[in-house]
Amino acid sequence: MTVPQTSAPYRFPVAARYAGMESSPLKDIFALAAREDVVSFAGGIPDPELFDLQAVAACYEWVLSQQGHRALQYGVSEGEVELREQAARRLSRDLPTDASQIRVTSGSQEGLFVLAQALLEPGDVVLVESPTYLAAVQAFAVHGARMIGVDTDDDGVVPEALEEAILTHRPRMAYLIPTFQNPTGRTMPVARREAVADVLLRTGVPLVEDDPYGALSFTGGTWAPIASLPGMGERTLLLNSMSKLMSPGVRIGWIRAEGPVLDTLAVAKAAISMQSSVVDQLTVARYLETADLDAHVATVSGVYRERRDAMASAIAPVLPPGAHVTHPDGGMFLWAALGEGYDAQRILADAVEAGVAYLPGWSFFADHPDHSTMRLSFVTHSPEVIEDAVGRLGEVIAQHPQR
Numbered sequence: 187m188t189v190p191q192t193s194a195p196y197r198f199p200v201a202a203r204y205a206g207m208e209s210s211p212l213k214d215i216f217a218l219a220a221r222e223d224v225v226s227f228a229g230g231i232p233d234p235e236l237f238d239l240q241a242v243a244a245c246y247e248w249v250l251s252q253q254g255h256r257a258l259q260y261g262v263s264e265g266e267v268e269l270r271e272q273a274a275r276r277l278s279r280d281l282p283t284d285a286s287q288i289r290v291t292s293g294s295q296e297g298l299f300v301l302a303q304a305l306l307e308p309g310d311v312v313l314v315e316s317p318t319y320l321a322a323v324q325a326f327a328v329h330g331a332r333m334i335g336v337d338t339d340d341d342g343v344v345p346e347a348l349e350e351a352i353l354t355h356r357p358r359m360a361y362l363i364p365t366f367q368n369p370t371g372r373t374m375p376v377a378r379r380e381a382v383a384d385v386l387l388r389t390g391v392p393l394v395e396d397d398p399y400g401a402l403s404f405t406g407g408t409w410a411p412i413a414s415l416p417g418m419g420e421r422t423l424l425l426n427s428m429s430k431l432m433s434p435g436v437r438i439g440w441i442r443a444e445g446p447v448l449d450t451l452a453v454a455k456a457a458i459s460m461q462s463s464v465v466d467q468l469t470v471a472r473y474l475e476t477a478d479l480d481a482h483v484a485t486v487s488g489v490y491r492e493r494r495d496a497m498a499s500a501i502a503p504v505l506p507p508g509a510h511v512t513h514p515d516g517g518m519f520l521w522a523a524l525g526e527g528y529d530a531q532r533i534l535a536d537a538v539e540a541g542v543a544y545l546p547g548w549s550f551f552a553d554h555p556d557h558s559t560m561r562l563s564f565v566t567h568s569p570e571v572i573e574d575a576v577g578r579l580g581e582v583i584a585q586h587p588q589r
């Protein structure tokens with residue numbers, strides 16, 4: 187046996203699609219968020235103090251004591267029926283849904299990966315909002331898809347731009363986050379949803395609608411998904427997640443679909459992970475059945491609204507003239523564009539020195555990034571901490587005059 191003598195450690199060969207991805211913007215966020223001396227607005231991390239810990243613990247206890255043998259066994263790729271029934275019940279408020287139309291996933295992130303694997307051929311174009319959720323772009327990119335960003339305004343994706351992009355690029359699908367979008371916090375009004383649905387129906391392009399934030403409303407207003415508009419149910423894969431409503435740690439979400447694609451999704455899910463954790467599925471189902479998720483979400487949203495207010499009023503006076511900042515009616519994120527000449531990535535290094543972190547916005551663009559943008563999550567810290575840290579951020583921005 188001859189072991190090669192080299193000074194360099196062995197470097198395992200990796201696929202081209204992952205080459206150069208050893209560090210991703212997401213990994214870097216979590217490293218920043220973990221530093222104790224930094225107030226991080228970078229990650230979309232729910233406040234753990236708001237978890238409904240006792241009720242969740244009681245559900246785990248119930249599942250293990252009452253259904254333990256089943257809970258610890260393999261399950262089915264489609265997902266446990268109790269959870270699919272609960273998901274269908276919630277969805278049916280806006281969109282009639284049967285349990286058979288639900289495919290359970292380990293969070294929406296796996297949902298994105300599952301559907302990408304089931305639907306995308308290398309070279310396919312996916313139209314995305316500009317900016318959009320960067321980990322969705324990654325899930326599509328590793329399957330060889332090419333993302334094209336479509337212009338957005340304060341009401342979300344611009345229908346005329348969407349139609350033009352469809353005619354130019356012949357996409358396999360469009361990926362949209364219509365409610366309390368990540369990263370901008372923006373929401374598409376009903377008229378815009380109808381205009382977008384009209385474009386998609388006329389051009390025959392299917393929709394992937396990602397809705398992890400829709401229930402986190404600060405106004406009491408509710409937003410029916412685009413999937414609920416006439417004709418859209420069968421042409422939309424609608425993703426929901428328990429991450430922002432109950433717990434990101436349980437890793438439970440689902441895809442709602444109609445027709446034969448449901449079978450393809452189940453086959454892809456089986457190939458990837460057999461099924462999501464049965465213990466966790468049964469526990470989430472029990473939680474949805476016995477706890478008042480709406481009341482819990484209302485409490486969480488109330489706290490987040492106060493934090494949104496704190497961040498919105500702290501940031502307005504410290505932004506340079508001509509800057510633009512969103513005022514989200516729900517969700518977790520506020521998005522600021524500092525304007526021509528500012529580079530949010532360069533400012534970040536000084537901001538971290540001053541003890542505050544955010545996420546530079548360039549990474550959320552599939553193409554043509556606006557380097558002056560930043561995403562700030564307002565959900566993790568108290569209003570006092572937010573006001574203090576945003577004040578320090580303002581001082582740092584002021585030291586970076588427009589060049």
Ligand code: PMP
Nearest residue numbers: 293294295319368396427429439
């Ligand atoms: N989609 C969007 C738009 C998100 O913001 C997130 C979480 N940041 C996800 C999907 C994935 O969430 P999870 O896998 O925790 O459900």
